[in-house]
Amino acid sequence: MPPTLASLVHHSALKLTVRAGEDRLDVPVRWAHVSELADPVPYMEGGELLLITALQLDAEDPEAMHRYVKRLVGAGVVGLGFAVGVNYDHVPEALVGAARQEGLPLLEVPRRTPFLAISKAVSAAIAAEQYRAVTEGFAAQRELTRRTLTDGPEGLLGVLAAQVDGWAALYDASGAVVAAAPEWAGRRAARLTADVQRLRERPAPASSVVGGGGGPDNAENTENTENTDRVELHSLGTSRRPRSALAVGTAAALGTAERYAVHSAIALLTLTTERSRSLHEAGLRIDAAVLRMLLAGEPDHARTVAGDLYGGLLDAPFRMIVAESGAARNRATTAAPAPGDPVTDAGGDPLGTLGTLSALAEVAETAAARSGEAVLVVPDGERLVVLATDGGAAVAACVEHAAALEAARPAAEPRAGGDEESLVIGLSAPSGPIAAATAYKQAQQALSVARRRGRVCVEHEHVAAGSVLPLLADDAVRAFADGLLRALRDHDATGRGDLVASVRAWLSRHGQWDAAAADLGVHRHTLRYRMRRVEEILGRSLDDPDVRMELWLALKATAPE
Numbered sequence: 001m002p003p004t005l006a007s008l009v010h011h012s013a014l015k016l017t018v019r020a021g022e023d024r025l026d027v028p029v030r031w032a033h034v035s036e037l038a039d040p041v042p043y044m045e046g047g048e049l050l051l052i053t054a055l056q057l058d059a060e061d062p063e064a065m066h067r068y069v070k071r072l073v074g075a076g077v078v079g080l081g082f083a084v085g086v087n088y089d090h091v092p093e094a095l096v097g098a099a100r101q102e103g104l105p106l107l108e109v110p111r112r113t114p115f116l117a118i119s120k121a122v123s124a125a126i127a128a129e130q131y132r133a134v135t136e137g138f139a140a141q142r143e144l145t146r147r148t149l150t151d152g153p154e155g156l157l158g159v160l161a162a163q164v165d166g167w168a169a170l171y172d173a174s175g176a177v178v179a180a181a182p183e184w185a186g187r188r189a190a191r192l193t194a195d196v197q198r199l200r201e202r203p204a205p206a207s208s209v210v211g212g213g214g215g216p217d218n219a220e221n222t223e224n225t226e227n228t229d230r231v232e233l234h235s236l237g238t239s240r241r242p243r244s245a246l247a248v249g250t251a252a253a254l255g256t257a258e259r260y261a262v263h264s265a266i267a268l269l270t271l272t273t274e275r276s277r278s279l280h281e282a283g284l285r286i287d288a289a290v291l292r293m294l295l296a297g298e299p300d301h302a303r304t305v306a307g308d309l310y311g312g313l314l315d316a317p318f319r320m321i322v323a324e325s326g327a328a329r330n331r332a333t334t335a336a337p338a339p340g341d342p343v344t345d346a347g348g349d350p351l352g353t354l355g356t357l358s359a360l361a362e363v364a365e366t367a368a369a370r371s372g373e374a375v376l377v378v379p380d381g382e383r384l385v386v387l388a389t390d391g392g393a394a395v396a397a398c399v400e401h402a403a404a405l406e407a408a409r410p411a412a413e414p415r416a417g418g419d420e421e422s423l424v425i426g427l428s429a430p431s432g433p434i435a436a437a438t439a440y441k442q443a444q445q446a447l448s449v450a451r452r453r454g455r456v457c458v459e460h461e462h463v464a465a466g467s468v469l470p471l472l473a474d475d476a477v478r479a480f481a482d483g484l485l486r487a488l489r490d491h492d493a494t495g496r497g498d499l500v501a502s503v504r505a506w507l508s509r510h511g512q513w514d515a516a517a518a519d520l521g522v523h524r525h526t527l528r529y530r531m532r533r534v535e536e537i538l539g540r541s542l543d544d545p546d547v548r549m550e551l552w553l554a555l556k557a558t559a560p561e
Contacts, residue, residue: 002028003125005049005079005105011121014113016081019096021105027078032122034115039071046076049107049122051115053086054095065098073102080104081118085111130256137260144261148268156265156272157181163261166229166250170269171196172369173244173362189247192231196245199233206235232262236270244269287378290314291385295440299433311374313387319395320428320439321364321386322447325356356423357384360401364388367397385440390430398425402457409456424450425457481554487537499537500555502530507552 006025009016018025030047036055037043044050050072058064072080080099082091091108099106109118140163147155153170158181160168169180169189175196180186195210210231229249236244246269248254248262286305293302294314303314361377364386368375371393378385388394402425426447431439442460450458488499502520506527509516517524531542540547 002030002129003122004028005107007125008049008118008121009107014118014121015110016113016118017108017110019082019091019106019108020099021079021103024078024103024105027105029078029122029125031126032081032115032119034119038068041071041075044072044075044077048077049079049081049118050077051081051083051109051118053083054092055087059088059092059095062094062097065092065094066101069095069098069102069104073104078105079107081107081109081115083109083111083113083115133256133260136257137264140257140261141264144264144268148272153269153272154179154181156268160248160261160265161185164248164250164254164258166248168249168265169247171245171247172366173200174366175200175245176366176370178244185249188229188249192233192247195233196247199235199245202235208233234262234266236266284378287376288380290376291378291380291387294387294433294436297434297437299436302433309374310376313374313376313389314433317390317430317432318387318439319390319430320436320443321384321388321395321398321425322380322440322443323357323360323384323386323423323425324382324447324451325423360384360398360423360425361386363397363401364394368392368394385443395427399427399457406456423456426450427457427459429460477553477557481557484538484550484554485558488534491533491537499530499534502527503534503551504555506531507548507555 004026008014008029009018009025028047029049030045032049032051033040033044034051035043036052038056040050057068069080082088082095084090091106096106098104109115140159144156144159144163147159151158157168157170157179161181167180167182167185167188169185169192170178171189171193172178175193177186177189177193180189192210195208199206199208210233229251230253231247231249232254234246234248236246246262246266250258254262286309290302290306290310293299293305299314306314357379361384364375364377367373368388373389373392373394375389375394376385376387378387386394386398388398402423405423424447426443426445426449428439428442428446431442446458446460446463449463450456485500488503491499498520502516505516505519506513509519513524513527517527520527535542538547542548
């Protein structure tokens with residue numbers, strides 16, 4: 001504990017006597033300061049024990065003493081020491097009365113106790129407190145390190161919560177609680193998810209102080225307590241965007257020893273939750289190599305290289321996910337990276353410039369980690385490839401993420417997404433290691449369909465169930481359609497008939513003359529004449545099914561939306 005007025009009063013060598021403020025002696029003393037100024041307030045910082053002899057004060061004037069003491073209290077002075085036997089033989093009653101009225105502790109300093117002795121006592125107590133804090137901090141660091149090595153982050157949180165006399169929690173990249181100590185703190189920590197997510201948007205290292213749920217005496221009362229905790233949030237990690245966060249909840253601000261413990265915990269958690277850059281890059285290269293082997297039809301070699309990294313992922317049915325961002329589609333590149341080669345930004349951070357892909361990677365990895373699944377996430381050129389267990393949490397999380405993006409998309413947004421922040425995902429059918437190349441092709445096809453349809457995510461299994469018409473939204477197809485129909489439209493522009501509408505009605509009625517003529521409101525002989533003119537202008541027979549198919553697709557490709 002830091003020195004207090006009570007500890008100074010009980011100091012046997014100082015012989016101090018309390019003349020006022022007996023009930024406020026437990027206030028910490030930051031320093032002991034001597035000043036004979038009539039107004040020392042401009043030089044006070046708060047927390048001082050002010051020592052005076054009243055050399056320039058009329059200590060027997062009640063009004064002057066009241067003004068003097070009131071200003072000291074307003075400046076944060078915690079106590080006043082008055083030396084007797086120098087200018088006054090006793091502490092003037094005017095000063096005693098003013099101190100009692102304002103609640104300021106007043107200590108009588110005997111003639112034989114120099115102010116220097118009081119200053120030394122305060123300084124020694126402060127130094128002893130700092131030494132104690134450092135010593136306890138090192139002891140806490142040793143215990144935190146030991147428990148981290150034996151029990152991991154969960155053990156560390158338990159020690160940290162005991163050190164700060166509060167609670168501690170660890171969050172993952174999404175803001176979800178990974179571990180908490182004591183056990184009842186999990187619910188309380190979960191209330192801070194939004195604050196953790198906001199913290200992640202700030203460059204690391206970052207910290208903030210927020211309010212949390214109030215502290216219960218037992219777990220049953222957790223939901224019914226007031227928000228009284230002081231909660232510190234600290235980002236963890238060395239990258240520009242933190243991957244996790246630490247929360248520390250206490251009833252009051254942390255002391256020096258507790259601060260040492262928190263800083264030690266941050267360093268240890270960073271080491272345990274973040275691989276070094278070289279190891280991280282090595283891991284990415286292993287991931288990319290495994291993917292290349294699978295796509296090359298070498299599943300046995302892929303298993304040999306992977307070892308136990310991905311558990312049973314390469315032996316069970318999996319899904320291949322291929323994702324592409326608007327930034328990737330719009331970026332002009334002179335040389336595309338080889339499939340499976342990591343894409344990094346200027347700082348060497350994989351996916352650093354591809355924000356939407358980085359977010360998808362975090363979604364997949366976080367979901368897999370929570371469910372204990374293995375997942376393979378590889379930057380593939382300008383895309384992201386995810387290999388995840390069929391029916392597992394990672395695939396479900398990616399689909400849910402895509403659905404959330406779809407729902408949040410403004411209604412007026414163009415359907416063929418080219419926005420820098422847009423995301424397009426293709427999902428293969430369930431497959432196995434032998435057919436990995438087929439799964440990759442399926443995911444690419446689904447990705448292409450999603451892009452043309454203006455969808456965020458399309459599964460390959462749903463491609464055949466959809467319509468082929470959205471696939472016609474292509475400049476080359478539209479150019480072909482315009483060229484095929486141009487002569488008919490030029491004919492119609494002269495006012496000699498409505499050949500385009502006639503072709504559309506006839507094709508939609510499958511060549512039934514009476515039904516098509518009725519739709520157009522003309523005689524069937526008129527319609528027969530028009531269709532002969534169509535054949536003459538195009539130079540092709542409508543009896544040819546290929547011609548009818550091309551005309552129908554041309555009409556659909558050029559139809560207004």
